[in-house]
Every structure is written in C-alpha cells, then in structure tokens.
Amino acid sequence: MEECGELTQAAAKKQRYPKKYIHDGRIVSEKLEHEMGDVIAFIIMTRNELGLDNKNITKRVQQKLEKWRNKHRQQQKVVDIRKRV
Numbered sequence: 001m002e003e004c005g006e007l008t009q010a011a012a013k014k015q016r017y018p019k020k021y022i023h024d025g026r027i028v029s030e031k032l033e034h035e036m037g038d039v040i041a042f043i044i045m046t047r048n049e050l051g052l053d054n055k056n057i058t059k060r061v062q063q064k065l066e067k068w069r070n071k072h073r074q075q076q077k078v079v080d081i082r083k084r085v
Contacts, residue, residue, distance in 0.1 A: 003035065003039045003042045007032075007038070009035075010028075010031045010032040011035075014032050
C-alpha cells in the first residue's frame with residue numbers, strides 16, 4: 001500500500017513544479033509514471049488475490065470519470081463566464 005503514498009508524493013511534486021524537468025535529481029514525469037505503474041500493478045494484484053469483481057470495479061471507474069468530467073465542464077463554464085465579465 002505504500003505505493004499509493006509514493007504516487008501521491010510524485011503527483012504533488014509534478015503539481016508543485018509543473019515546468020521543472022528535474023527535481024531532486026530525478027525526471028519528474030518519469031518518476032510519476034513509475035509510481036503510477038506501481039499503483040496499477042498493486043490494484044491488479046489486490047483484485048486478483050481477493051477475488052474482486054472486475055465489472056463492479058470498472059463500473060465505479062466509469063462513474064468516477066463521469067463525475068470528474070462533469071465537474072471539469074462546470075469549472076470551464078465558470079471560467080468562460082468570467083472571461084465575458
């Protein structure tokens with residue numbers, strides 16, 4: 001489970017230094033990609049070991065992505081309105 005914490009740290013560095021290529025001697029994007037791969041592998045292993053239903057997981061992923069898309073659309077509308085004012 002430590003992979004989730006490492007991914008969070010890598011994502012925070014990418015957000016904190018979005019234009020910086022190297023931070024702490026590491027390529028920021030490559031570190032983030034590496035940690036994402038670790039988390040995805042952990043999720044798959046956990047799903048398999050615990051015999052979880054992939055359909056239920058996929059359904060939840062789709063729901064979450066749709067929620068984020070809707071939120072992004074709403075935020076974009078606010079930005080568009082501000083531009084008009």
